[in-house]
Amino acid sequence: MEPKPKRRASIGARRSPETEAAVKAAARELLAEKGYAGFSIEEVARRAGAGKPTIYRWWPNKAELFIAIYGVEKDAAIPVPDTGSLREDLLRYTRDLWRFWREDAAGRVFRGLIAEAQTSETALAALRFKFMPERLASPRRMFVRAAERGDIAADEIDDRLELWVGFNWLHVLTDRLSEEEPSLSRKINLLCR
Numbered sequence: 001m002e003p004k005p006k007r008r009a010s011i012g013a014r015r016s017p018e019t020e021a022a023v024k025a026a027a028r029e030l031l032a033e034k035g036y037a038g039f040s041i042e043e044v045a046r047r048a049g050a051g052k053p054t055i056y057r058w059w060p061n062k063a064e065l066f067i068a069i070y071g072v073e074k075d076a077a078i079p080v081p082d083t084g085s086l087r088e089d090l091l092r093y094t095r096d097l098w099r100f101w102r103e104d105a106a107g108r109v110f111r112g113l114i115a116e117a118q119t120s121e122t123a124l125a126a127l128r129f130k131f132m133p134e135r136l137a138s139p140r141r142m143f144v145r146a147a148e149r150g151d152i153a154a155d156e157i158d159d160r161l162e163l164w165v166g167f168n169w170l171h172v173l174t175d176r177l178s179e180e181e182p183s184l185s186r187k188i189n190l191l192c193r
Contacts, residue, residue: 015058022048023055027069032105036112039066063126066106066113071134073106080138086146087192090164091185093139097168098177111172136161151192164191 026047030039041062045052059065078096081089100107113131116123143161147154167187171177 019050023050024069027065031109036109061122063113063123064130067126067131070106073104074100077104080141086151087188089142090188095179098179101172102177160191
């Protein structure tokens with residue numbers, strides 16, 4: 001029988017750094033073991049020795065807790081390049097993103113959030129209003145810098161960013177994430193024209 005984790009006491013409205021770290025560690029572990037479908041606040045709370053009300057106060061649902069874990073992992077794994085070339089920046093960033101989706105536990109289960117968002121209003125809201133603005137800030141910087149250099153028109157930033165996201169999500173959802181994908185360079189070239 002597994003030993004019961006030490007119960008962590010609440011410190012009121014402030015987040016306890018020890019409890020927050022324990023929750024995030026338990027969430028990472030659970031994602032690696034059971035994927036997004038097997039991921040639950042209840043199991044994270046049990047493993048972390050934290051109260052469910054505490055976790056729900058910090059992250060109102062499993063989608064938001066996953067988004068928090070995903071964001072930290074992705075930011076640590078993928079630097080935003082600044083080579084002076086939109087094409088080179090996008091190519092490098094896309095390859096790093098695909099590697100993250102293949103190799104990191106949070107990256108591997110990302111498509112679970114997309115799937116849940118198709119049937120859950122809560123997950124859709126988290127994906128649309130939390131995940132997208134936070135996760136698109138880094139790639140947006142590459143397009144903004146390109147516009148500042150005069151490589152693309154400023155009024156095309158959002159459209160090009162959406163095309164880049166769509167291209168990447170097609171590849172993650174169809175499990176075609178090889179960095180040697182023959183069409184990768186061609187598609188990036190099209191985005192940068």
